[in-house]
Amino acid sequence: MGSSEADIIVAVRNYMQKELLQSEVELGDDTALIEGGHLTSLQTVQLVMFIGEQYSVEIEPEEVNEDEFRSLATIAALVKRKLPA
16 A cells, blocks of 8 residues: 555545445546535545545544545645654
């Protein structure tokens, strides 16, 4: 499992498209997820659980917000910051 931001984006995009999205939505790295209606609150919780299991990091409740979860790129940056050096 890669842990560069690019690898994290690919993993999160694949998870979202397979598990969370009901349609064939193309998600770019900077697609607005919450604002664009691609990520509901329940889906966000599921995504946080996936990230925790996949990368062994804990996303704090205050980090689950529209800034950190704005796009695949912002999610990847959050995960990368939380990974051990």
